[in-house]
Amino acid sequence: MEQADADIIAELRGAGLIGEGDVVLEPLTGGVSCDVWKVETPTGPIVVKRPLAQLRVAAEWLAPVERGTSEVRWLRRARGVDARLAPEVLAELPTGHAFAMRFLPGCPVWKDELVAGRVDAGFAAAVGSGIAAVHAATAHNDADRDAFPNDDMFRALRIDPFLLYVAENDAELAPHLRALAGDLAGRKIALVHGDVSPKNILVSAEGPVILDAECAVYGDPAFDLAFCTTHLLLKAVWLDDARLTEAATALVAAYRAGIDWEDPADLLLRAGQLTAALLLARVEGKSPAPYLTDPEHQRIVREQARALIAAPSPIDALVTHWKRIVA
Ligand SMILES: Nc1ncnc2c1ncn2[C@@H]1O[C@H](COP(=O)(O)OP(=O)(O)OP(=O)(O)O)[C@@H](O)[C@H]1O
Ligand SMILES: [Mg+2]
Incomplete structure (x- = not known):
């Protein structure tokens, strides 16, 4: 030993x-x-x-x-x-x-369920409600803000690799990505998990159980919504499965219903901008999605993400218009 x-x-x-x-x-x-x-x-x-x-x-x-x-x-x-x-x-x-x-026995990882073709929009909605509940409970709360002063860590693990790394290699989009990174770093609204990915969610009989909160920070709640939605949209392209975009729609709608700390339209627009940047980061960034190896899949994601960074769209509209295949 x-x-x-x-x-x-x-x-x-x-x-x-x-x-x-x-x-x-x-x-x-x-x-x-x-x-x-x-x-x-x-x-x-x-x-x-x-x-x-x-x-x-x-x-x-x-x-x-x-x-x-x-x-x-x-x-x-x-x-x-x-x-x-x-x-x-x-x-x-x-x-x-x-x-x-x-240890939670008998609870599969949500990603494995999705990849096996078991896509449940109701479960995606429960994920949306769950993360919104944590955001609502911690919004504009000084005690939570003081308990999660992890800006350096969030910068090193999220803002640098996902937003600024891509900006360094893309002169055209760099001003948009740098402005987005600055906005994300400065916004202190609620307790953000920072890694809400299907890989970090267990499917229990009582709904989603969220793991792996190493990137938690007091910051912009739009990040969690964008991060999880990005994963579903990438998998929709990879698996060419419309149910994954429907799951993203359900997630966003349920999350939206839980927003009681700010104007939902503001948050949905920020989440749309972040989703566009995170989608691009998963094909161009330091941490590419390991399953998105087909150049055609990468092109589908890259083209839509680049257009959306230049001309942002609220996350609900982004999901509605997301294409799994490009003619
Ligand atoms: N409390 C738990 N009950 C059951 N399984 C768990 C639990 N915590 C972790 N696991 C299992 O261990 C895996 C890894 O856990 P976690 O995501 O927290 O670690 P990690 O090292 O940060 O992983 P990664 O870097 O791969 O995301 C989970 O995907 C899950 O399968
Ligand atoms: Mg994990």
């Missing part, structure tokens, strides 16, 4: 989560940003998550391990809004911003 594993086990014992018997850390994912293990305990399975200092992607993509603590704070805050929305945190471990949460 590696020393790091022995340390985790000792800390789980210290937290009173496991007894003295043999304990196995079973790796859960090939995740790029964290070590994630499943551990059997006397009170049922748990998940232990520990952030890596260097992401397992491109070189020089460093991220401070304090994001483990941000994630714990987000999970607890979201459960305070609606306990079905996030797993229960059981303990924060003393070393490396690792933590333990309850």
Whole structure:
């Protein structure tokens, strides 16, 4: 056993989560940003998550391990809004911003469901309502603002790679993307999860359970709506499945119904601009969608995204007009 594993086990014992018997850390994912293990305990399975200092992607993509603590704070805050929305945190471990949460048995990852052709617009709507509920509960709230002062991390993990990296290589769109990046960095409205992707959502009998809140920041709630919608629109092109655009429509409509902290038209326009930029980033950026390898798929996304960055459209209209195939 590696020393790091022995340390985790000792800390789980210290937290009173496991007894003295043999304990196995079973790796859960090939995740790029964290070590994630499943551990059997006397009170049922748990998940232990520990952030890596260097992401397992491109070189020089460093991220401070304090994001483990941000994630714990987000999970607890979201459960305070609606306990079905996030797993229960059981303990924060003393070393490396690792933590333990309850394992949710029998809950597939939403992305796997979508890829298998099980597309449920009602579930997408529940995702939209869930993220809107967290935004509504935290909007214009000084305590939440003070608890998530993670602007540097959000810049390093989201604004730089998804918006500014693309701007460096695209002189024509650079002014639009730089203005969008500046606006996103400056807007302090609500608690943003920062990584609302189908990969980070479990499908439980009680609705969506949102994981992986390492990028949480007090910022612009339009980002979460845009980020999740982007994933659905990319998958609609990849899988050429109209039900994925319908799922995006349901997500946006349900989210919109939950906006009570600002004029929905303002938020929907910002979300449309961000979606356009994120779509382009997934074909041109530092973190391209791994499944969008077909040059024709890339062209479909690139052409629509570039036009939408130059001439923005509110996210609801963007989704309505999104083309999976271009004649
Ligand atoms: N509480 C939980 N209950 C059940 N499964 C979980 C739980 N937490 C995490 N998982 C599983 O582990 C996977 C990775 O978790 P998470 O997304 O938090 O880690 P990550 O390292 O940030 O992953 P990635 O970088 O791949 O997004 C999830 O997709 C899910 O399959
Ligand atoms: Mg994840």
